[in-house]
Amino acid sequence: MAGKGYGLSWSAALKPETGRVRERVVLALNDTVLAASMGRQLRRLGWAVYVTGSGEEARQLCREYSPQVVVLDTRLQDQSGWLTCEKMLRDDPTLKVILFASQPEADGEAFAEFVGPAKLIRQVQGSQAVIDEIVATASPVG
Secondary structure (H helix, E strand, O other): OOOOOOOOOOOOOEOOOOOOEOOEEEEEOOOHHHHHHHHHHHHHOOOEEEEEOOHHHHHHHHHHHOOOEEEEEOEOOOOEHHHHHHHHHHHOOOOEEEEEEOOOOOOHHHHHHHHOOOEEEEHHHOHHHHHHHHHHHOOOOO
């Protein structure tokens, strides 16, 4: 997939030994190091992980892979995570979207209430808070 993203992880959506569908997550983050670290942790936990830095690519990945969870940085390369979240939830109101506020935003709580993510996690809470929230969504098939 071409675009402004910094590479996609093409994790297989099937676990070979079981033939069952794995839990899927899309990580749309501005920080490539953070995205790689979170992706590694989630893969170790059995998740199929798809990574991008673009809101439009995140939406495309959602259409292609139907993830259980999407993590959106509030500041993406091509558009705000707030806007991307609103578009995704308009397309699929059941999708669990976690917004990750990588920069302090004065009106973050008000924006979150307006666009409707499942959770708003601030960078100061750390990446483990995001991982914990993703894992709480569902248990990967194992």
